[in-house]
Amino acid sequence: MLAVRFYKNKSDDSISAETEIDQALRLVGMDKYKKERVRSFSLGMRQRVGLACALISKPRLLILDEPANGLDIEGMLYVREVVKTISENGSAVLISSHLANEIQQYANKAAVMHNGALLGLDTMDTILESHNDLESYFLHKVRQVVSGSSSDTVKREKEAERG
Numbered sequence: 001m002l003a004v005r006f007y008k009n010k011s012d013d014s015i016s017a018e019t020e021i022d023q024a025l026r027l028v029g030m031d032k033y034k035k036e037r038v039r040s041f042s043l044g045m046r047q048r049v050g051l052a053c054a055l056i057s058k059p060r061l062l063i064l065d066e067p068a069n070g071l072d073i074e075g076m077l078y079v080r081e082v083v084k085t086i087s088e089n090g091s092a093v094l095i096s097s098h099l100a101n102e103i104q105q106y107a108n109k110a111a112v113m114h115n116g117a118l119l120g121l122d123t124m125d126t127i128l129e130s131h132n133d134l135e136s137y138f139l140h141k142v143r144q145v146v147s148g149s150s151s152d153t154v155k156r157e158k159e160a161e162r163g
Contacts (some may be wrong), residue, residue: 009092024052027077027085043070050077055086062086065096082107104134119145 025031028048033041038049047070048109054062067079083093083106103110110127112120119141124134131137 014033020056021052023138024055025039025049027055027078028052029074044072044075046076047071051082055082061092061094062095063096066098067095068097068099068102076102099133101133102136104128107134110134110137112138114142114145117145 007096014147022034025034028051028053030045030048033045038046041049047067051064051067054064064079064083068076071079080102083095087093087108095103095107104124107124109119109121109123120137122137127134127137129142
C-alpha cells in the first residue's frame, strides 16, 4: 500500500485510492497480478508496475527512461497504448529511448541527443517526409555533427602545425 501513501490523487476524493490503483494496473495489463508479490515478477512485469505507480497520480508530465527495457512484445504494446491514452487525455510524455523503431510507432515529435547536445527536434511527420524512419534521421543528424567536428579538428591541427 505504499503507492496509496505516495500517489493518492488529491484532485478527486470521490475515487478511492484502491480504485485508482486498480485503474492504473488495468491500464498496464497487470491487474490480474494485483495480489501477487512484486519480488516474484520478471523485469518486464516490474517495469509495468512502475509505470502503473507513476500513473496513479495522473501526472501532467510523465518522463519515461527506456520504458521498453525488459518488456516482451505484449508489454511493449501496453506501454505504447498507455502513452497514447495519457497523451490523448492531456498529459505530456517525454521518453528517452534507444529503440528508434519503437518510438516511431507512437511519438508525434522526436529529438535527437548525442553526447549531451540536441542535434534535432521535429515532428514525426516532418522526419518521415525526408527519411525512411526515425533511425535514419538519427544517424543523419549524428553523422552531420561527427563529419563537421572531424573536419574542424583537422583544420585546428593544421593551424597548430603552422603556428
